[in-house]
Amino acid sequence: MEKQLLDIEDVKLLVDTFYTKVRNDAVLAPIFNERIGERWPEHLAKMYTFWQTTLLGEHTYFGSPFPPHAQLPVDNKHFSQWISLFTQTVDELFTGDKTEEAKWRAGKMAEMFELKVNHFRGNSRAIL
Numbered sequence: 001m002e003k004q005l006l007d008i009e010d011v012k013l014l015v016d017t018f019y020t021k022v023r024n025d026a027v028l029a030p031i032f033n034e035r036i037g038e039r040w041p042e043h044l045a046k047m048y049t050f051w052q053t054t055l056l057g058e059h060t061y062f063g064s065p066f067p068p069h070a071q072l073p074v075d076n077k078h079f080s081q082w083i084s085l086f087t088q089t090v091d092e093l094f095t096g097d098k099t100e101e102a103k104w105r106a107g108k109m110a111e112m113f114e115l116k117v118n119h120f121r122g123n124s125r126a127i128l
Helices: 008-023 029-036 041-056 076-093 095-123
Strands: none
Touching: 008 029, 008 041, 008 076, 041 095, 076 095
16 A cells, blocks of 8 residues: 555654764764754654644744754755755655655755855855
């Protein structure tokens, strides 16, 4: 049976599975684990609401997702690995239109964040 991404329980499964991979990934784990430390439950809860809002249209996330990422020591290899793991996770867990939307939105977000991080680094007066 094919499983579609339809509700908050599906979002939690996606987020939990994805961030388990991130926490064990040679490229991403050092960045995430250093920044988040012992606050993983808090981070995951925020990611549930972010993706619930983004994918399900249920407005539970309020905030600005970019500022916490602005000063991270990341480059293209980090963004490429992030989107690779995200896409892999979505494809392992789900099928259907929402699956394609999740991958598309994540790709656009990674692309935008990478551009903004690079801009922020190149412009000390950049406003978040």
